[in-house]
Amino acid sequence: MLVHKDEAKARIIEIARxxxxxxxxxxxxxxxxxxxxxxxxxxxxxxxNSKEDIFKAVVEKEADELREHLQNSMSMxxxxxxxxxxxxxxxxxxxxxxxxxxxxxxxxxxxxLEFIEKIRKNYDQEEVRIxxxxxxxxxxxxxxxxxxxxxxxxxxxxAMKGLEIPxxxxxxxxxxxxxxxxxxxxxxxxxxxx
Amino acid sequence: MLVHKDEAKARIIEIARxxxxxxxxxxxxxxxxxxxxxxxxxxxxxxxNSKEDIFKAVVEKEADELREHLQNSMSMxxxxxxxxxxxxxxxxxxxxxxxxxxxxxxxxxxxxLEFIEKIRKNYDQEEVRIxxxxxxxxxxxxxxxxxxxxxxxxxxxxAMKGLEIPxxxxxxxxxxxxxxxxxxxxxxxxxxxx
DNA sequence: TACGAATCGACTAAATTAATCAAATAGTCA
DNA sequence: TGACTATTTGATTAATTTAGTCGATTCGTA
Numbered sequence: 396m397l398v399h400k401d402e403a404k405a406r407i408i409e410i411a412r413x414x415x416x417x418x419x420x421x422x423x424x425x426x427x428x429x430x431x432x433x434x435x436x437x438x439x440x441x442x443x444n445s446k447e448d449i450f451k452a453v454v455e456k457e458a459d460e461l462r463e464h465l466q467n468s469m470s471m472x473x474x475x476x477x478x479x480x481x482x483x484x485x486x487x488x489x490x491x492x493x494x495x496x497x498x499x500x501x502x503x504x505x506x507x508l509e510f511i512e513k514i515r516k517n518y519d520q521e522e523v524r525i526x527x528x529x530x531x532x533x534x535x536x537x538x539x540x541x542x543x544x545x546x547x548x549x550x551x552x553x554a555m556k557g558l559e560i561p562x563x564x565x566x567x568x569x570x571x572x573x574x575x576x577x578x579x580x581x582x583x584x585x586x587x588x589x
Numbered sequence: 590m591l592v593h594k595d596e597a598k599a600r601i602i603e604i605a606r607x608x609x610x611x612x613x614x615x616x617x618x619x620x621x622x623x624x625x626x627x628x629x630x631x632x633x634x635x636x637x638n639s640k641e642d643i644f645k646a647v648v649e650k651e652a653d654e655l656r657e658h659l660q661n662s663m664s665m666x667x668x669x670x671x672x673x674x675x676x677x678x679x680x681x682x683x684x685x686x687x688x689x690x691x692x693x694x695x696x697x698x699x700x701x702l703e704f705i706e707k708i709r710k711n712y713d714q715e716e717v718r719i720x721x722x723x724x725x726x727x728x729x730x731x732x733x734x735x736x737x738x739x740x741x742x743x744x745x746x747x748a749m750k751g752l753e754i755p756x757x758x759x760x761x762x763x764x765x766x767x768x769x770x771x772x773x774x775x776x777x778x779x780x781x782x783x
Numbered sequence: 784t785a786c787g788a789a790t791c792g793a794c795t796a797a798a799t800t801a802a803t804c805a806a807a808t809a810g811t812c813a
Numbered sequence: 814t815g816a817c818t819a820t821t822t823g824a825t826t827a828a829t830t831t832a833g834t835c836g837a838t839t840c841g842t843a
Contacts, residue, residue: 400788422616425832435791437834446832594819619801629822631803640801790839799830808821813814 404442404452407432412453420450458518461489465525475533482529483555486522522555523548598636598646601626606647614644655680659719669727676723677749680716716749717742 410431414423425446429436443449468485472478527548533539541547604625608617619640623630637643662679666672721742727733735741 403789418612418616422612424830426830434789436832437792438790440833441789444833597820618799628820630801631823632821634802635820638802785843786841788839788841791837793836794834795832796834797830797832799828801826801828803825803827805824806822808819810819811817813816 400442407439407442407449408452408456411449412456415450415453420446461486462521464489475529475536475538478532479526479529482525483551486555519552522552526551594636601633601636601643602646602650605643606650609644609647614640656715669723669730669732672726673720673723676719677745680749713746716746720745 407428411423411428414427414431423446425439426436428449429439432439439449443452465482465485468481469478472481523545527544530539530541530544530548534541534544601622605617605622608621608625617640619633620630622643623633626633633643637646659676659679662675663672666675717739721738724733724735724738724742728735728738
């Protein structure tokens with residue numbers, strides 16, 4: 396019964412993901428989620444307390460998958476320079492694939508909603524930590540020349556955010572990899588100990 | 590002033606088309622249309638009397654374009670057999686390209702709304718007339734073997750509608766041309782005078 | 784049968800939204 | 814300029830929509 400319930404929840408999350416990704420948080424109604432899951436609206440509330448909760452679960456699952464993908468990719472690499480490179484590239488490519496989802500969120504220009512911001516900030520902090528760890532490793536290995544890893548990691552993550560915008564807005568996803576490589580060159584030229 | 594106003598209307602129609610095509614009629618709000626056109630919501634009402642009116646204008650424009658495309662394609666062809674073939678193929682391919690628009694409409698399962706049905710029926714009648722004319726031509730040329738062109742044209746249009754559904758629902762657009770050809774074979778084997 | 788798990792319909796309070804209107808602003812031409 | 818029209822807008826409202834609740838019903842199963 397416990398397992399069964401979790402299965403049902405997972406199914407709701409997955410179906411809701413599809414709807415949220417197309418219509419965004421605000422425009423997605425509980426009734427649609429219910430209808431798509433072939434349940435009554437009230438049944439959904441048996442599994443989740445609110446629309447927000449479903450949305451959080453969806454985003455968390457999304458984040459989990461991204462996280463996992465990143466960890467898998469990085470687990471192979473030891474050298475901090477390569478690690479940072481892989482991290483950024485994989486991250487950007489994943490984002491590229493998830494563009495639909497994120498652009499749907501943007502289309503609620505309700506994005507300012509507290510809890511969305513909160514989720515976002517949490518995830519940003521996690522990213523900063525990951526990058527920071529890579530930087531520290533690089534400093535220890537004497538490969539990086541960074542005096543304030545924390546501040547630097549914030550700068551790098553911020554730079555990545557900056558690259559997200561043209562990625563989400565434009566459809567010039569083709570030049571993207573090229574642009575990322577450029578940025579990496581620039582970044583390393585300043586960071587790597589010569 | 591008159592021209593200027595029409596330009597503004599045309600611009601609103603075009604921008605609204607984009608929003609409708611993504612969110613469907615119901616989920617699209619006047620405020621969004623206004624925001625996207627960089628106008629106040631009330632300004633939109635200066636150009637259109639209602640949301641319905643905007644939607645009608647959008648659909649009409651869409652239909653006009655399809656019509657024009659069909660006429661262009663058919664103007665080249667004289668033989669009724671070829672004409673019918675071209676008509677069906679072009680029509681289905683156009684529909685394929687416009688799938689986004691139509692599938693957004695489906696996602697309002699408010700599609701039942703009277704006026705959407707009405708628009709649809711009007712357009713269906715027009716299609717029946719076109720096909721009917723082609724059939725009559727074919728009968729006169731002694732190429733077709735059809736005793737009731739009107740009824741037959743309804744049958745053919747209905748068959749095309751039948752093909753629309755898998756086209757809209759599935760994403761197997763690849764097999765589509767193949768399927769259309771099959772249908773045409775079947776159709777002609779029964780229709781063409783041997 | 785009994786008992787908890789799951790579903791559902793009916794309902795409400797709150798939020799959203801289409802449409803209106805009167806007032807403000809921009810544009811034009813004599 | 815000033816008078817007149819075209820356009821835009823903010824405030825408002827009436828109607829609709831929707832998130833969330835609750836009590837009742839059905840399902841599964843032991």
